[in-house]
Amino acid sequence: MKVIHLTDLHISPDPVMNCDSVDPCKAALRHIARFHADADRIVVTGDLTDRGDRDSYLKLLELLEQAGLKDDPRLRLLLGNHDDRKVFQSVFPATPKDPNGFTQWTETTDAGMFVYLDTHEPGTNTGYFCDDRAAWLESILSTAQTAGMSAWLFMHHNPTPVHVLSADSIGLKNGEKFREMISRYRETIEHIAFGHCHFTLSGSLHGVPLSANRGTARALWAGIEQPQPKFATGPLERHYNVMFIEDGSTIIHTVDFERQEDVVYLG
Numbered sequence: 630m631k632v633i634h635l636t637d638l639h640i641s642p643d644p645v646m647n648c649d650s651v652d653p654c655k656a657a658l659r660h661i662a663r664f665h666a667d668a669d670r671i672v673v674t675g676d677l678t679d680r681g682d683r684d685s686y687l688k689l690l691e692l693l694e695q696a697g698l699k700d701d702p703r704l705r706l707l708l709g710n711h712d713d714r715k716v717f718q719s720v721f722p723a724t725p726k727d728p729n730g731f732t733q734w735t736e737t738t739d740a741g742m743f744v745y746l747d748t749h750e751p752g753t754n755t756g757y758f759c760d761d762r763a764a765w766l767e768s769i770l771s772t773a774q775t776a777g778m779s780a781w782l783f784m785h786h787n788p789t790p791v792h793v794l795s796a797d798s799i800g801l802k803n804g805e806k807f808r809e810m811i812s813r814y815r816e817t818i819e820h821i822a823f824g825h826c827h828f829t830l831s832g833s834l835h836g837v838p839l840s841a842n843r844g845t846a847r848a849l850w851a852g853i854e855q856p857q858p859k860f861a862t863g864p865l866e867r868h869y870n871v872m873f874i875e876d877g878s879t880i881i882h883t884v885d886f887e888r889q890e891d892v893v894y895l896g
Contacts, residue, residue, distance in 0.1 A: 630740045633661055633671040634870040634881075636785075636824025637844030639711060640689045641679035646847040646862060650679065651688065653867050653887070657845045658696035660886040665871065668703060670743070674824040675709025675785030676844070677717065686720040708732050708749040709785035709825060710756065710799070729761045735769055740874040741779030741819065744769055748786045748801060756786025756801040756825075763806055770814040780814070781874075782821045787841065789834050793851050795860050796826045811835050820879055822872070826851075827860075829868075829883060840881055842870045 635657065639650045661671065678685035693699045706724060708714060714732060718724065725734035733747040746766070748756035758766075773780045787800045788807055801807055811818060812835040821839040827849035831840045843849070848865035866885040873880040 630669045630738060630874040631665065631667060632872040632874060633665055633668045634674065634822050634842060634872060635671065635845065636674040636842060636869075637676040637709070637827055637846050638673065638689065639676050639679040639846035640685045640692070642684065642688070645679050646860070648847040650846045651692070653845045655692055655695070657867070657869055657886050658692060658698060660884070660889060661869070662696050662698070669738070670705060671698065671701070671703050672705045672745075672783050672822070673707060674783055674822060675707045675749070676711040676824065676846070677706060677709070679711050681711060681713030681716055683716050683720060686717060690720060705745055705783070707745055707783060707785055708747050710749060710754040712749055714749055714751070727765050729765070731762060731765075733762070733765065741781060742769070742773045744780055744782045746782060746784040748784050754799040758801060758803050758807045763810065767810060770810070770817055774814060774817045778817070779819045780817050781819050784821070784823045786825050787823055788821060788839070791826060791830055792853060793826070793828075794856055795852070800825070808834060811837055822870075831881070838879070840870065842883060843868055845869065
């Protein structure tokens, strides 16, 4: 399978961290349509808008339509801390919900079970993994384990500390519960893909590989060279990830979509 992982669009009529968010998103969607028309899934892991307002969701709908993705069956939209669940569901009513109203669901793919998590909690930038969400995920992973299926998790918030104060202070608030579950199902979960941080990272959680990318809005500097309580930015490339999932391997490429025209093919 070929999976596009987009994140942190932050669509807004106003600048986001002194940067336009609409044109970069438009460029990313255009780039995906041009070079990755063969993708099996296009997963956007939250912060679809910056303020969670209806006009911004309608603008996102317009951008998707311009890119030919408005009704594309491959598209999966998740929620982040900057989103509004009720407003999102009113503009994208076809997006599945669980019995508790969270925007989360699963599907069976050629690679296994894809699990789309909702870590959004109104009124805060931190992520939540409440008892209802934990029970839902436990049931999903137990079912996958019993069936001998691999599971792939997509979510917005970083599920474990990434050693960057500005990101960890608004990560998954009650992450211990989530991480304990990951530990118990480490043989079932193949990968965790998330956003939220606005910088590139990879690693593992209890042996489960994980990855994130900068997204299409303002790219941030991780600041691992010193404690960084505030966000830091600079002339950094926005990008999205392309995941190639095959039997026994997962390869992830980071695509600096705004620099395609600067590429020179040698030989």
